[in-house]
Amino acid sequence: MSKIKVYIADDQTLFRKGMGRLVRSFPNVSEVKEASNGKELLDLIKEEKPDVILMDLEMPVMDGIEATEKVLAKYPNIKIVVLSMHDSQQHIFYLMELGAHAFLLKNAEPEEVQEAINAVLKNDFYQNQLVVEALRKGAMDKKKAEMRPVFQNSASLTDREKEILLLICRELTMKEISDKLSLSEKTVHNHRARMMDKLGVRNTVGLVKYAYDSGLLE
Amino acid sequence: MSKIKVYIADDQTLFRKGMGRLVRSFPNVSEVKEASNGKELLDLIKEEKPDVILMDLEMPVMDGIEATEKVLAKYPNIKIVVLSMHDSQQHIFYLMELGAHAFLLKNAEPEEVQEAINAVLKNDFYQNQLVVEALRKGAMDKKKAEMRPVFQNSASLTDREKEILLLICRELTMKEISDKLSLSEKTVHNHRARMMDKLGVRNTVGLVKYAYDSGLLE
DNA sequence: CCAGCATTAGGTAAATTTACCCAATTTCAT
DNA sequence: ATGAAATTGGGTAAATTTACCTAATGCTGG
Numbered sequence: 001m002s003k004i005k006v007y008i009a010d011d012q013t014l015f016r017k018g019m020g021r022l023v024r025s026f027p028n029v030s031e032v033k034e035a036s037n038g039k040e041l042l043d044l045i046k047e048e049k050p051d052v053i054l055m056d057l058e059m060p061v062m063d064g065i066e067a068t069e070k071v072l073a074k075y076p077n078i079k080i081v082v083l084s085m086h087d088s089q090q091h092i093f094y095l096m097e098l099g100a101h102a103f104l105l106k107n108a109e110p111e112e113v114q115e116a117i118n119a120v121l122k123n124d125f126y127q128n129q130l131v132v133e134a135l136r137k138g139a140m141d142k143k144k145a146e147m148r149p150v151f152q153n154s155a156s157l158t159d160r161e162k163e164i165l166l167l168i169c170r171e172l173t174m175k176e177i178s179d180k181l182s183l184s185e186k187t188v189h190n191h192r193a194r195m196m197d198k199l200g201v202r203n204t205v206g207l208v209k210y211a212y213d214s215g216l217l218e
Numbered sequence: 219m220s221k222i223k224v225y226i227a228d229d230q231t232l233f234r235k236g237m238g239r240l241v242r243s244f245p246n247v248s249e250v251k252e253a254s255n256g257k258e259l260l261d262l263i264k265e266e267k268p269d270v271i272l273m274d275l276e277m278p279v280m281d282g283i284e285a286t287e288k289v290l291a292k293y294p295n296i297k298i299v300v301l302s303m304h305d306s307q308q309h310i311f312y313l314m315e316l317g318a319h320a321f322l323l324k325n326a327e328p329e330e331v332q333e334a335i336n337a338v339l340k341n342d343f344y345q346n347q348l349v350v351e352a353l354r355k356g357a358m359d360k361k362k363a364e365m366r367p368v369f370q371n372s373a374s375l376t377d378r379e380k381e382i383l384l385l386i387c388r389e390l391t392m393k394e395i396s397d398k399l400s401l402s403e404k405t406v407h408n409h410r411a412r413m414m415d416k417l418g419v420r421n422t423v424g425l426v427k428y429a430y431d432s433g434l435l436e
Numbered sequence: 437c438c439a440g441c442a443t444t445a446g447g448t449a450a451a452t453t454t455a456c457c458c459a460a461t462t463t464c465a466t
Numbered sequence: 467a468t469g470a471a472a473t474t475g476g477g478t479a480a481a482t483t484t485a486c487c488t489a490a491t492g493c494t495g496g
Contacts, residue, residue: 022235175452186475202454203482212430401444411484422484
């Protein structure tokens with residue numbers, strides 16, 4: 001078994017470097033490089049291609065989802081092991097559908113990372129409880145999973161309405177919003193009422209839920 | 219300079235173990251032990267006292283704030299270096315007032331951790347930009363900082379509270395919820411108020427966001 | 437057994453949201 | 467240029483949420 005090259009993409013320096021140490025200690029790893037976001041990772045790959053990437057999802061500049069898409073499209077031989085903080089089934093399902101080769105939580109054991117790296121190189125896939133669960137449940141309502149989890153534009157609300165909705169979601173009152181936007185309190189009330197009417201919800205709770213479900217928030 | 223003992227408290231296994239590697243590589247460190255939450259940490263300390271603790275804040279069972287309080291009260295000679303994900307000035311100010319000896323972000327450089335460890339041992343304090351900023355601003359409105367920051371991810375809600383939160387998220391009013399659960403409207407009000415207090419949010423919007431972020435919804 | 441927490445319920449009042457109206461201006465596309 | 471949509475502002479009132487209290491009961495871990 002020849003030695004492999006592993007790249008790590010994560011914005012948290014300490015996590016990244018600690019991870020680097022761990023990975024370097026794996027017996028079959030010959031080289032480790034680090035990137036603090038998706039863009040840096042792509043730059044690294046341009047110069048030299050790794051065998052496996054340990055990919056964080058939440059990163060500035062270019063997040064892990066976008067980076068995964070680009071790497072998979074350009075370099076089909078590179079394996080991607082996603083290391084995520086959250087076990088949202090929607091994310092897991094989306095990433096695995098996208099073609100990621102493994103999905104681990106950041107509180108996994110180092111041994112599991114090593115196991116996952118070996119598995120994706122050998123079998124193109126590392127199956128753990130998380131992924132099995134997510135795929136099983138995800139298959140049931142695929143529609144939801146096909147929506148890209150993060151960015152999605154909500155068609156029915158106007159720009160102004162979206163702006164106000166976001167402020168509502170920051171727990172501001174109507175008065176605070178009207179001050180912030182230099183509008184009459186009445187105007188903000190009307191905007192919100194129109195949103196509630198458009199979206200067919202009963203109260204602010206419904207608005208916040210819409211903001212989440214439409215990807216406006218998060 | 220004699221060799222020192224360092225304990226690490228963090229719930230993310232990978233971070234903790236990676237951090238362990240890093241710390242073990244510091245020249246003046248003789249021993250490293252790990253705990254996955256505040257309670258485990260206290261158990262470790264009961265057996266053998268460390269010189270320095272690297273303390274994460276967000277942890278299940280017992281979070282870093284509580285653990286810091288207890289350690290400082292019982293073992294005044296142990297130095298605490300907080301490693302946090304977020305640079306919330308409220309958190310920084312609160313922790314430093316509490317008596318923590320250093321506050322670093324998780325995306326600090328390993329060298330800074332080493333520097334901080336050495337500084338707290340030598341000077342009882344490690345001052346960086348973050349802390350200076352937070353203390354300066356925090357002094358201006360101390361009231362706010364005295365509120366103990368609450369973490370959303372800890373399972374702080376009781377079963378009943380969660381049940382009510384879910385109904386709130388279905389856009390039911392307090393009256394409808396009290397009918398559905400055969401409770402006094404007042405009781406439901408109180409449950410919600412306690413939740414808002416616990417979670418440190420201003421209104422129902424904050425509750426709904428918590429429901430999403432904590433995975434209660436979705 | 438006791439302390440602490442969860443759950444229940446009440447009072448009082450202020451603040452805020454929600455539900456209806458109407459209407460003037462600007463913006464934008466047909 | 468003309469009509470539709472977006473944005474702005476207003477009035478009135480009811481409904482609901484939020485704030486700040488107290489307090490009884492029951493359950494549980496040390």
